[in-house]
Amino acid sequence: MANYVRNNAWNNGGDFSNPDLLWYAKGIGKMMSRALNDQASWWFYAAIHGEYVNPRTAWYPDPPQFPAWRFITSPPKVPPSPLPDQATLDLYWNQCQHGTWYFFPWHRGYLIALEAQLRQDIVSLGGPANWALPYWSYFGGTNQYQMPPAFREKRLPDGSANALYVAMRYGPDADGNIYVPTPAGKAAHPGDPNFPYGAVTDNSMKNNLFTGTNSATPPPGFGGPETGFAHFGETHGNFESNPHDLVHVYVGGGISNTKFGLMADPGTAALDPIFYLHHCNIDRMWAVWNTSGNSNPNDPNWLNGPTQQFVMPTPGGQAWYYTPGQVADLSLLDYTYEELPTQPSPAAPILAQRLATLGASAAEQEKAKSIPAMRALPTQTELLGASAGSLRLGETGIHTSVKLDTGVRRKAVANLAMASATALPDKAFLKLENVRGTFDATVLEVYANVPNNEEREDGGKLLVGDVALFGLRRASVKDGQHAGEGLTFILDITHIIDELHVAKALDRDSLEVSIVPNRVLPGEAGIQVGRISIYRQAF
């Protein structure tokens, strides 16, 4: 039986009448009182995720400016020194795993270690011995897409400073109103121009493959691609992309290239206490995905972790080395969650719906309802089309043409025309390759433009998806961990291809694509896209 229960941060209205949040604030306050090089300090733990405090790293801003830690507007007042010794730096700091199948287990161990340190400090302050990290359930009840009120208070009930309050936290509208634009948030504000997004979803929970791709799981998989040690890999997993990255960027928000929220950049995100509530929810949703019948990898390369092992400090001062296998299942650990619902399987088979859209016979549609086609592996994945040359996003985005290869396109058209319950229709994906820049606090909306759009309400612009540029700066540093080639995003455009096919508009030379930032980009943002490509996935 678990010793600790992580509760919903919105209990008791999400303010300081919730003891989990009150003691969280007090515990953080104690951790913040320690020096940067103290392994039990808030700052040290934040640097484990990522930092801009060591000027000898390749990603330290040149010339020195925000997001370097000494330029952060307090609170919190972040100490820029003293740095730990080099051996300690090399062992612990800049470890966070992104764009990798280690994303979930690394962050689980990170939370366990931080929670242990906080608990020790909380107990020393007279708090409960069974305290556990709360989670922000932004997909939960009526108002839970909003940040719990305790985080916007500058003072605790006793008048002391509230460590949960952070000055550099701007929100999706850059006005200090912090919320996650989930479908519930949008539904609660019909016609409100401040809720234009509704792009943060838990749709990836319908994936059924942890790494890789199948007929129900777009690449690179629910949990991310197979990699080695990846402090910022190239392509984020499906769940990491949405909701994880979007929550980071929306909560952090941004005003300019030198003034954005701490949550928006992985090198500052863990300084913001809301980070750990966000990741607690991420961890909880991983557990829900597992309890709903989905398996983690049993590949030894995942279970044993990468060659550079994950390591965390502990309250006792020893280093804790851990592997994904050791933290893969909550039943192996000493905590659980207040809510761990099992999610139901999709009500209607996706294949049957697609066959209906594509005009397959009623008999095939009926047959499809009974066929378990949800785990079919692709037989071939091939390039279908690509844009020419590098694209630079202007202040309001860009519109471009993605040229389609004639031969591959005709294969796709023929396949869709013959789609049946046994001859599965192609899927299609759009890839934004090598996105580089410095303004992480950006969400890009990607649209495909359909022809003959005069009568359409949407003006012929079909939303492909949204991508958050969380980690962009660090991925664009030439001598950083990713050789400076930026981030790559994959979006499912199967529904677009289906619509074009039904409209007899797929057999054309190109697809028009628009990329629109969530707000006017600052002039110095300099966001480039190396290539927009479209891939066909045959089954």
Next chain:
Amino acid sequence: MTYNAREYAQFRNWVFLLSLVAWIVILLKPGHSSCCVSRRSLESLLALTSEIRLSRDWGLMLIAMMAPTLVPVLYHIRISSFVRRRARSIALFALGYGAVWIAAGSIMVPIELGAAWWRAPDSYVPAATVAVVALAWQGSPFKQRCLNRTHSHRAIAAFGIAADWDLFRMGLAHGLWCTGSCWAVMLFPMLLPDGHFIAMVAVGILMFCERLDPPKTPAWRWRGFGTASRYLRLRVCGPRSCPVLFTFGAHA
């Protein structure tokens, strides 16, 4: 479209097989140290420097020693290209890459020849001199910068002449960074009066292992076997396990 573990492994194994074949050809070639000159007559030395011989021997050397280090970028080219032109894309990359190394060979072989004429019989002085330089280069931030660039997998054009030129240029760029990284260790076995094949194998292993390391901030530090040694440790000893996991903090 993305890294697919199974497909990557299949692709990697083919490249490794090609490399192995090249090693065997080098080993079995008459005077298999043809990439590396030992004491020879003037006539054989001059024959060695013929363009055809140089190109062939360097080509073999590239396939044997360099191909395994190029698996990641070659796979990137493969998944970024139309199926119908994957072979062409890889060939154009190889052409650009090989051109840089041929150019490098046109400098390194004369150095080898010059050393062969200058040194005393069976002298290790030239090789030892280069070994010292190679060690210093190996630990330098300049080497790290070159190594970092070899991890670059940028977007490439997909159609027509633009794609051809892009891939050739990519090959040139990777060849440049590769020679920048490896020139010193490549010269070392060429100057050995004896044992050059074994030295080539050792250098090949070093170059492969150092490519396993992720890009790092350029600095003076020893590099080369970090990831490889951790990999071996993990396979032989298993991951480190710590019993402290469940004794954190106070319990309810």
